[in-house]
Amino acid sequence: MSLDESARKPHERLSAHLAEDLTAVNALIRDRMASEHAPRIPEVTAHLVEAGGKRIRPLLTLAAARLCGYSGDLHVKLAATVEFIHTATLLHDDVVDESEQRRGRPTANLLWDNKSSVLVGDFLFARAFLLMVETGSLRVLDILSRAAATIAEGEVLQLTAARNLSTSEDVYVQVIRGKTAALFEAACEVGGVIAAAEDAQVQALATYGDRLGLAFQIADDLLDWGGTSGEMGKNAGDDFREGKLTLPVIRAIAAADDTERAFWDRTIGRGRYDEGDLQHAMGLLARHGTLGTTRADALRYADEAKQALSVLPGHELRNMLSDLADYVVARIS
Amino acid sequence: MSLDESARKPHERLSAHLAEDLTAVNALIRDRMASEHAPRIPEVTAHLVEAGGKRIRPLLTLAAARLCGYSGDLHVKLAATVEFIHTATLLHDDVVDESEQRRGRPTANLLWDNKSSVLVGDFLFARAFLLMVETGSLRVLDILSRAAATIAEGEVLQLTAARNLSTSEDVYVQVIRGKTAALFEAACEVGGVIAAAEDAQVQALATYGDRLGLAFQIADDLLDWGGTSGEMGKNAGDDFREGKLTLPVIRAIAAADDTERAFWDRTIGRGRYDEGDLQHAMGLLARHGTLGTTRADALRYADEAKQALSVLPGHELRNMLSDLADYVVARIS
Numbered sequence: 001m002s003l004d005e006s007a008r009k010p011h012e013r014l015s016a017h018l019a020e021d022l023t024a025v026n027a028l029i030r031d032r033m034a035s036e037h038a039p040r041i042p043e044v045t046a047h048l049v050e051a052g053g054k055r056i057r058p059l060l061t062l063a064a065a066r067l068c069g070y071s072g073d074l075h076v077k078l079a080a081t082v083e084f085i086h087t088a089t090l091l092h093d094d095v096v097d098e099s100e101q102r103r104g105r106p107t108a109n110l111l112w113d114n115k116s117s118v119l120v121g122d123f124l125f126a127r128a129f130l131l132m133v134e135t136g137s138l139r140v141l142d143i144l145s146r147a148a149a150t151i152a153e154g155e156v157l158q159l160t161a162a163r164n165l166s167t168s169e170d171v172y173v174q175v176i177r178g179k180t181a182a183l184f185e186a187a188c189e190v191g192g193v194i195a196a197a198e199d200a201q202v203q204a205l206a207t208y209g210d211r212l213g214l215a216f217q218i219a220d221d222l223l224d225w226g227g228t229s230g231e232m233g234k235n236a237g238d239d240f241r242e243g244k245l246t247l248p249v250i251r252a253i254a255a256a257d258d259t260e261r262a263f264w265d266r267t268i269g270r271g272r273y274d275e276g277d278l279q280h281a282m283g284l285l286a287r288h289g290t291l292g293t294t295r296a297d298a299l300r301y302a303d304e305a306k307q308a309l310s311v312l313p314g315h316e317l318r319n320m321l322s323d324l325a326d327y328v329v330a331r332i333s
Numbered sequence: 334m335s336l337d338e339s340a341r342k343p344h345e346r347l348s349a350h351l352a353e354d355l356t357a358v359n360a361l362i363r364d365r366m367a368s369e370h371a372p373r374i375p376e377v378t379a380h381l382v383e384a385g386g387k388r389i390r391p392l393l394t395l396a397a398a399r400l401c402g403y404s405g406d407l408h409v410k411l412a413a414t415v416e417f418i419h420t421a422t423l424l425h426d427d428v429v430d431e432s433e434q435r436r437g438r439p440t441a442n443l444l445w446d447n448k449s450s451v452l453v454g455d456f457l458f459a460r461a462f463l464l465m466v467e468t469g470s471l472r473v474l475d476i477l478s479r480a481a482a483t484i485a486e487g488e489v490l491q492l493t494a495a496r497n498l499s500t501s502e503d504v505y506v507q508v509i510r511g512k513t514a515a516l517f518e519a520a521c522e523v524g525g526v527i528a529a530a531e532d533a534q535v536q537a538l539a540t541y542g543d544r545l546g547l548a549f550q551i552a553d554d555l556l557d558w559g560g561t562s563g564e565m566g567k568n569a570g571d572d573f574r575e576g577k578l579t580l581p582v583i584r585a586i587a588a589a590d591d592t593e594r595a596f597w598d599r600t601i602g603r604g605r606y607d608e609g610d611l612q613h614a615m616g617l618l619a620r621h622g623t624l625g626t627t628r629a630d631a632l633r634y635a636d637e638a639k640q641a642l643s644v645l646p647g648h649e650l651r652n653m654l655s656d657l658a659d660y661v662v663a664r665i666s
Contacts, residue, residue, distance in 0.1 A: 123486055
């Protein structure tokens with residue numbers, strides 16, 4: 001590996017190593033999101049699919065399959081499937097969150113409308129299932145259908161958990177499994193399945209994807225509180241204002257005295273905010289050390305992701321996946 | 334058949350004949366819509382699933398399978414799958430149409446919110462796919478995934494066709510295939526497939542379902558214009574006010590002179606309505622005889638549905654399906 005090579009980010013190295021496969025995935029995505037009858041469909045999806053996402057999920061599928069020695073081309077269909085499911089959930093998220101920005105562009109539901117976002121999302125889900133069916137693998141269908149159910153379940157759970165101060169750490173983990181880890185896990189697992197890898201390897205890939213997703217999402221939630229540096233980024237504090245119960249807050253509430261609890265109840269619980277509340281909240285997290293323990297959890301999950309890879313063949317791709325686990329928590333290190 | 338029996342509606346006779354199967358379907362639906370983690374899910378779905386729908390789609394699957402001599406129990410899973418897909422599309426329709434009533438009750442999105450409707454719909458889609466996977470039939474998975482894509486495509490097409498005076502009859506047929514006929518067709522077809530019926534019979538069931546769905550939807554759209562009697566029901570004229578291009582209007586526009594065209598352009602095209610417009614529109618449909626030709630189309634599709642049944646075994650269930658085709662157009666006869 002040249003110096004230049006080692007300086008690149010792990011997902012960029014994965015993209016470069018899997019460039020040919022990724023080109024095939026992109027061509028398939030463009031082909032299958034077309035609709036003979038409804039030209040609005042590619043209009044809406046192109047917006048998202050070509051908005052320069054990192055294609056992390058399809059890369060996981062491609063890497064898992066190749067790492068297990070796969071030489072066919074069904075992994076390309078699975079990688080496109082995974083991206084379609086991801087894009088469909090983004091479209092539906094945009095509706096439900098009434099969010100106005102996605103990847104720095106206006107969301108589809110502002111450019112078009114809620115109707116298009118819901119229905120085009122449904123279309124992508126259906127096309128995703130058709131792509132899976134083409135692989136002829138019932139095991140793959142089972143894994144990805146379960147992931148889709150877990151995603152929807154997690155999103156519903158997140159709705160009911162919002163502004164609910166009694167949200168437990170268990171519920172939080174289920175929410176972030178739905179939000180991120182379930183599809184990371186399935187993306188990795190189906191790569192191993194399509195390569196007919198042995199069970200221990202398939203299980204290892206699933207564990208890797210799950211822990212990578214958990215580490216990624218916990219790090220993301222931590223960054224909303226400014227990471228451990230206390231420096232708030234541009235969207236920092238969004239979760240606080242939206243009443244989302246993430247790990248640092250759940251732990252601070254568990255450790256709260258009566259006065260602190262009244263603060264959390266007024267703000268996150270009842271959505272009444274005064275000037276200076278965000279700074280005060282930050283102070284409470286610092287007092288109870290919950291940013292530090294949350295960071296430790298993210299690092300532990302990233303470590304478990306790397307450890308899971310040990311039963312897989314020694315291979316450049318394995319190193320890149322391992323580095324990717326470090327990378328998702330580097331933002332909070 | 335007793336006099337009493339012959340007086341009952343065809344779907345009631347199907348329900349009675351398939352009572353045991355239908356009980357199993359209802360039990361499976363209750364079981365599979367449960368979510369361990371997110372109690373809101375059964376709250377939202379129970380509202381729809383137990384709202385006393387006629388269960389036409391699951392009855393079609395059960396009837397098709399039994400008519401083809403099926404003696405297993407996988408048809409129960411498929412019938413539940415079909416109802417889940419239908420319920421999911423209703424939930425998503427309620428969001429996108431901003432409709433306030435469904436089956437005489439407030440819609441889920443008013444009782445809860447748009448977020449729950451979208452996400453619970455997604456959950457039901459995922460559970461539907463899991464149920465299908467359990468049948469182990471890739472052919473069934475292919476048929477129902479295609480139907481799901483056609484449904485979403487038709488709904489998007491309906492969005493883009495609204496208030497568009499150049500909507501063609503072809504586009505209209507694609508819209509109503511998505512809205513109704515695609516799932517009727519798939520419901521019938523998978524019943525034959527799971528029974529391992531011969532190809533000609535499976536094809537006949539698919540044709541029956543498609544034509545039944547087309548006849549049903551055209552009749553429904555005609556009733557929005559008061560059927561052929563000119564007597565307007567309580568929701569009559571809704572399509573006119575919402576700018577929906579249905580067959581009677583598409584044909585009246587095709588035959589319009591300049592003055593008539595200006596009228597359609599102001600009302601359906603630009604959504605500007607004055608008092609008396611609905612009566613005037615009715616007069617234009619009468620002048621061009623489009624209610625009559627639309628009715629003739631519905632009757633023709635119902636007839637094609639019945640004819641398709643001829644290659645299927647002579648059986649009580651076949652008679653009920655044939656009577657069902659007459660029944661869906663009896664409202665406009």
